[in-house]
Each structure stands twice: as C-alpha cells, then as structure tokens.
Amino acid sequence: MEMSWPGTSECDSHYISPSPSQTLMEQALPELPPEVISEILSRLPVKPLLQFRCVSKPWCSLIDSPTFIKMHLHRSIQSRSNLSLIVTKLNSNIPNLLCSVHFDKLDIAFELYQPLTFEKRLDQVWNSCNGLLCLSFRDVEVVLWNPSTRKYLDLPLSPVEIPVAFCRMFVVFHGVGYDSVSDDYKVMRITQFNGGGFVHFESEVRVYSLKSDYWRKVGDFPHHLKLDQCTGLLVGRALHWSVNTKPMLVDGPRALIAFDLVSEEYRMVPLPECGAVDFHLKFAVLDGCLCVLHHYHKKGIDLWVMKEYGVKESWTKLIYIENFECN
Amino acid sequence: MSSSLEKNMLILRSSDGEEFIVPEVVAVMSKAIKNMVEDECASNTIPVPNVDANILAMVIEFCKKHDESEAEAASDLKTFDSEFVNRGQEALYDLITAANFRDVKELLDALCQNVAEMIKGKSVHHIRIQFLGYQLFEILTSNFIWNIWCDRDFD
Numbered sequence: 001m002e003m004s005w006p007g008t009s010e011c012d013s014h015y016i017s018p019s020p021s022q023t024l025m026e027q028a029l030p031e032l033p034p035e036v037i038s039e040i041l042s043r044l045p046v047k048p049l050l051q052f053r054c055v056s057k058p059w060c061s062l063i064d065s066p067t068f069i070k071m072h073l074h075r076s077i078q079s080r081s082n083l084s085l086i087v088t089k090l091n092s093n094i095p096n097l098l099c100s101v102h103f104d105k106l107d108i109a110f111e112l113y114q115p116l117t118f119e120k121r122l123d124q125v126w127n128s129c130n131g132l133l134c135l136s137f138r139d140v141e142v143v144l145w146n147p148s149t150r151k152y153l154d155l156p157l158s159p160v161e162i163p164v165a166f167c168r169m170f171v172v173f174h175g176v177g178y179d180s181v182s183d184d185y186k187v188m189r190i191t192q193f194n195g196g197g198f199v200h201f202e203s204e205v206r207v208y209s210l211k212s213d214y215w216r217k218v219g220d221f222p223h224h225l226k227l228d229q230c231t232g233l234l235v236g237r238a239l240h241w242s243v244n245t246k247p248m249l250v251d252g253p254r255a256l257i258a259f260d261l262v263s264e265e266y267r268m269v270p271l272p273e274c275g276a277v278d279f280h281l282k283f284a285v286l287d288g289c290l291c292v293l294h295h296y297h298k299k300g301i302d303l304w305v306m307k308e309y310g311v312k313e314s315w316t317k318l319i320y321i322e323n324f325e326c327n
Numbered sequence: 328m329s330s331s332l333e334k335n336m337l338i339l340r341s342s343d344g345e346e347f348i349v350p351e352v353v354a355v356m357s358k359a360i361k362n363m364v365e366d367e368c369a370s371n372t373i374p375v376p377n378v379d380a381n382i383l384a385m386v387i388e389f390c391k392k393h394d395e396s397e398a399e400a401a402s403d404l405k406t407f408d409s410e411f412v413n414r415g416q417e418a419l420y421d422l423i424t425a426a427n428f429r430d431v432k433e434l435l436d437a438l439c440q441n442v443a444e445m446i447k448g449k450s451v452h453h454i455r456i457q458f459l460g461y462q463l464f465e466i467l468t469s470n471f472i473w474n475i476w477c478d479r480d481f482d
Contacts (some may be wrong), residue, residue, distance in 0.1 A: 032424075
C-alpha cells in the first residue's frame with residue numbers, strides 16, 4: 001500500500017534509531033498516565049512489584065489496590081507467567097518443608113518459609129487457587145497462605161460436632177476455591193464420620209467465606225470419600241472429590257462429585273467409558289481441565305482429558321504411556 | 328485528493344499537518360479511529376492530534392506489519408515487535424502516549440512489555456528517577472539532610 005509523504009525531505013532525520021549510549025536510564029521519562037503505569041507494572045513478576053511498592057505512595061497504593069491485584073492475576077493466568085510448583089522437600093529435618101520451583105527455571109528450588117512451622121506443625125497442603133494455598137494443622141486449624149507475598153490468614157476455628165452414634169472416628173478434608181459471582185474466596189470443609197466397617201457414615205459440610213469471615217453449614221456430602229485421594233480438585237468454580245460408590249468394598253467403583261462454590265450444590269461428573277476394568281483411577285487437573293489417569297497394573301497409564309467441562313462426549317484420550325509404574 | 332482516493336483508504340493527518348493514506352483495516356487497529364469510522368463522524372481526513380508525523384509513521388508501520396502478518400508465524404511477529412520497540416527514550420515515550428491515546432492495543436502491549444523487561448531488575452532509586460522525574464538535585468539534598476540527621480551528635 002502506498003503512503004504519501006508530503007514532507008519527506010524534512011522528516012527523514014528526526015527519529016533515527018537511538019545511539020547505543022542513549023539508554024533509558026540516563027533520562028527521566030516525562031510522567032506517564034496512571035493507566036499506562038499499571039499496564040507496565042502488571043507485567044512484572046511479584047518480587048520487583050513488591051520492591052516497587054516503596055517507590056512512592058501512589059505506586060504503593062496502586063500495587064496494593066484490589067483492581068491492580070486482579071489485573072496482575074488475570075494477566076499472569078492469560079500469559080501463563082509467574083507459575084510455580086510447590087513441592088515437599090524430603091530428607092529434611094523440618095517435617096513438611098515446602099519448596100517452590102519456578103516454571104522458567106525448573107532446576108532451582110527455593111525453600112519457603114511457610115506460616116505453620118514449630119508450635120503448629122503443618123499437617124496437610126490441600127490445594128491451591130489463584131496462588132493461594134490451603135494448609136491445615138490438627139484437622140480444624142486452617143490457614144490460607146500466599147507464598148509469593150508470604151502473607152497468610154488464620155481462619156477462625158470451627159469445632160467439629162461429632163454425632164453421638166459416630167464417636168469412633170472422623171476424617172476432615174479441606175479445599176479452597178474462588179466464587180467469581182460474589183468475588184469471594186471460599187474454603188470447603190467436609191468432615192466424614194465413619195461407623196463400623198465403613199458401611200455407615202455421615203458427613204458435615206461447612207463453607208468458609210473470606211468476605212463474611214464465617215463458617216456456614218451447607219448440605220451434607222452425600223457420598224463416601226476415598227481416604228487415599230483426599231484432595232479437592234478445583235476446576236472452574238467447583239471443587240471435585242473422588243468418592244467410592246460402594247463403601248463396603250475397599251476398592252469399590254469410583255465416581256467424581258463436584259461441589260459448585262456458587263450455587264453450593266452437588267453434582268456427579270460423568271467419567272470416560274472404557275472397556276477395561278482392571279485399573280486404578282486417579283483424578284487430576286491439567287490446563288484447567290479435569291483429567292483421569294487409568295493405571296493398568298504393570299502395563300501403563302492412559303490419560304483422559306475432559307475438554308468441555310461436564311460434557312461426557314468431550315472426554316479425549318490424550319496419551320498412553322507404556323511400562324509406567326507409579327504408586 | 329479525496330476523488331483519487333481508492334476505496335477502503337483513509338487519510339490520517341498528524342498534529343503537524345502531514346497526511347498519510349492508509350488502508351482502513353490498518354487505521355482501525357486504533358480503537359479511537361475505529362469508533363470514529365463506525366460512528367461515521369469521520370470525513371475523508373481524520374485528524375490525529377497529539378501525534379506528530381514521525382510517530383504516526385512508526386505507528387502505521389507497526390499496524391501494517393501486524394495486519395499483513397496475521398498468517399505469519401507468531402515468533403516472527405514477536406521478533407518484529409521486540410525490534411520495533413527497542414528505541415530511544417523520547418521515541419518510546421511518544422509511542423506509548425500515542426498508543427494509549429489512540430487505543431492501539433497491540434502496540435501498547437508490546438511497548439509496556441518492553442518497559443517492564445527494562446525495569447525488572449532495576450533499583451527503587453532508578454525507578455524514582457526515571458518515572459517520577461526526581462531530579463538528581465532533590466535526591467542529593469534529601470540524602471544530605473538525612474545524612475546530617477543521622478550524623479547528629481545525640482549527646
């Protein structure tokens with residue numbers, strides 16, 4: 001396409017590429033509009049961002065504002081940046097020492113100073129949501145923790161009311177999620193009381209909302225949770241739990257129950273159909289989609305992904321790994 | 328001039344009065360221009376105030392490349408972007424202002440990403456000088472007062 005240049009001779013020499021010595025640092029930028037400043041800052045990793053809080057008061061209040069935090073989170077999710085793995089360090093003197101591994105540098109692990117250390121020992125890391133981890137100590141003491149900013153919040157205690165008939169044992173499960181409708185973080189707690197032989201069981205479910213700072217009782221969990229796979233999987237706005245549909249059988253048929261954090265209702269998630277029966281089932285989340293691992297004993301694993309949430313036909317076999325052994 | 332103008336072409340006039348004939352698809356990458364075109368309040372010539380001819384030429388170059396290379400590999404475009412935004416202080420500032428005012432999302436994204444990369448490892452002190460225009464004098468004096476305060480004899 002043609003471009004007309006009425007004053008070609010004049011404007012040729014104005015903006016030639018900068019000379020090497022003219023770096024950005026030598027000169028002050030004239031003040032940029034605040035929306036551009038937040039555009040620029042939202043592209044920074046967390047560490048420089050926290051450092052730049054002390055540049056000036058306006059910068060500090062910008063970086064601390066909920067709007068900016070959401071913008072930064074949104075951009076990180078969109079560009080898949082600021083991702084890290086949280087792993088437990090083995091062979092250390094401190095029990096359950098956690099480490100963080102950045103996705104960009106997978107060979108370097110940082111030890112994390114997690115809020116539950118000595119007098120309160122970390123028992124379990126449940127799951128994470130938008131960079132927040134849900135940790136627990138002695139079943140009912142729950143902490144929401146942001147490892148990037150090292151800030152944490154002790155949730156108020158909510159004692160478990162044990163029904164008279166079930167004084168023998170109970171297990172507690174936690175999971176954190178985000179309710180996009182009311183813009184609120186919620187923690188779900190399922191307490192399952194087991195009678196003899198796992199045949200009789202009851203449950204109590206409470207949901208903590210960060211905005212109201214209160215544990216509220218919701219409808220009972222209608223299925224028997226598997227003890228060996230006790231983490232809640234967060235996909236979209238629902239937490240997913242692996243259950244045993246025939247609790248009297250130790251290795252009974254599995255199902256996946258979703259708890260919608262917005263409507264606070266339960267529903268069953270359809271699983272992929274496959275002919276074989278002799279396999280172990282594991283659930284996970286991959287790229288925001290639910291996935292199922294079929295582990296055939298001494299053969300290999302199938303990885304299925306539910307591409308469209310809640311649609312049974314969208315289950316797709318992604319990969320088969322031969323001779324794969326896992327515990 | 329307008330009589331000889333091809334269909335789907337627009338004339339953009341810079342703040343210093345130069346005119347550029349550009350395809351409409353390229354011009355509407357600026358949301359501000361797009362809105363003007365859609366509302367049909369644009370005559371043959373669209374004035375682009377606050378943006379001079381040199382900067383406008385650069386913005387048009389960027390938009391043309393992005394319009395043409397839709398089918399091209401994303402990595403090529405990324406290389407072009409990073410080379411395009413690698414400019415001196417003054418041009419960078421003018422481009423950011425133009426992209427922000429004219430609402431050219433792709434350009435603003437590339438420029439902001441560039442500045443973010445630049446300031447990632449810099450100290451707070453550098454950021455203050457660069458973004459808040461703190462003059463060296465102010466810093467020296469404030470440090471001087473601070474030093475006097477710290478060195479005071481408290482006996």
